[in-house]
Amino acid sequence: MTQGDGDLDALVRKRIRGLRAALGMSLDDLAAACYISPSTLSRIETGHRRISLDQLTAIARALGTTLDALVESADADVVIRPRHEPERGVTTWTLRHEAGPGGTTVAKMRIERPVPGPDDLRAHPGWEWFTVLSGTIALRLGERLILVETGEAAEFSTMVPHAFGAHEGPAELLGIFDHDGRRTHLRRLPE
Known part of the structure; x- marks a missing residue:
């Protein structure tokens, strides 16, 4: 209706x-x-x-x-549906998305893949923030491997080559991604 x-x-x-x-x-x-x-x-x-x-x-x-x-119409769909990407080992719930270069995206992610190796790190302008809701996230920042456990958070410059994945089992995080981080980590969101 x-x-x-x-x-x-x-x-x-x-x-x-x-x-x-x-x-x-x-x-x-x-x-x-x-x-x-x-x-x-x-x-x-x-x-x-x-x-x-x-x-x-x-x-x-x-x-x-x-x-x-x-x-804005009040008929908008209020249910946030997960986007499963089994080939990447990631399920994403986009909670808030502000389009454009200055916009940020807030997403809950379930990570099942291990952290990518040192040869698969990416760098881009900006900052990223995430807090771990369950499990442990392995965050690779350049040469460092940092374990971020349930209840802990991480903030880092994305100019440092980086990647993250699950450590010893699935993990869930709540992240805030800027324009470039959204394109790198969340993919397929409208610009």
């Missing part, structure tokens, strides 16, 4: 009112920040006035959000 125009319109109005309240802004505060009269903003929130694109853009900016976030 798709969301009708009336439903989306009502949802956008609820989001505006909800964000305004969450930020502790009065109608007057938001109206001043958007250069809209308080009475016009009130009629927008209550559905008694149509919202123009320029008003919606100004409201989004004043609320510290994006136009996309205000008009």
Whole structure:
């Protein structure tokens, strides 16, 4: 079932009112920040006035959000499904993905493959962070082999040639990857 125009319109109005309240802004505060009269903003929130694109853009900016976030459909799939890659020994759940060169991706990964050898290390600009949820991750950073156990975390410059894998059985991690790390470790995500 798709969301009708009336439903989306009502949802956008609820989001505006909800964000305004969450930020502790009065109608007057938001109206001043958007250069809209308080009475016009009130009629927008209550559905008694149509919202123009320029008003919606100004409201989004004043609320510290994006136009996309205000008009996003509520019908989006909320279930995060794993992507199995048996040939790589990895299963990935992409929890959050921000596209573009400055974006980051948060992913849970189940690693079953051992750490690649010294000849298979990769380097790229940026930093990576991960915390081990279960098992032990073997992190190869240049000449060093570091064991990161359950409950521990690692942060490192990805300019150092690196790779990671499971140590003595499967391991799970929660990682934050920048643009280049996402392409190297997660693969097949939209840019």
